[in-house]
Amino acid sequence: EPEVTQTPSHQVTQMGQEVILRCVPISNHLYFYWYRQILGQKVEFLVSFYNNEISEKSEIFDDQFSVERPDGSNFTLKIRSTKLEDSAMYFCASNLSGGPSKSQYFGPGTRLTVL
């Protein structure tokens, strides 16, 4: 069964450093998402991406964040200058089409620790 994959599984970085989290969505999916979950808190939506553009983003997704689909398979989340409060699990998801009729499939997550 096809899966969303994410690398690395755990990333440790110093405050102020840039990090890039990588995702390989399911191959025929067209919509891509990033969510995050701070330890002990709810899963929060960050951004959705379709046709090489951001289609929706939350208040959390400020200028420090960017997303990119650099080739036909990868989808990346970049945090330009990490802060302590960026420490969280980051989940990538994908689905065949946007909107509510098609389910989103999530990857296993990247645990980001900012020191």
Next chain:
Amino acid sequence: DAKTTQPPSMDCAEGRAANLPCNHSTISGNEYVYWYRQIHSQGPQYIIHGLKNNETNEMASLIITEDRKSSTLILPHATLRDTAVYYCIVHNAGNMLTFGGGTRLMVKP
């Protein structure tokens, strides 16, 4: 998206059916009911979704009341591996899923 209300926790005996309720009294006609689960900080796992009719797949059944104001996720024969947080999400327009606190299901031997 409409708000959902779920009990914070439930227990179930291994091998028995787990029935997880969800209230979504403000749901509108074009909003889908989705269920996901999260096993110990892993990525949320899609279980099932429906609009009006009851749905069944290899993992679970979804029962939606006729007025659509509540639903129940049924795991017919719960195993220890079904211990997880279960999220009921009402999804309308847009692409984002809004996760609440969910129900922490503990399956006990």
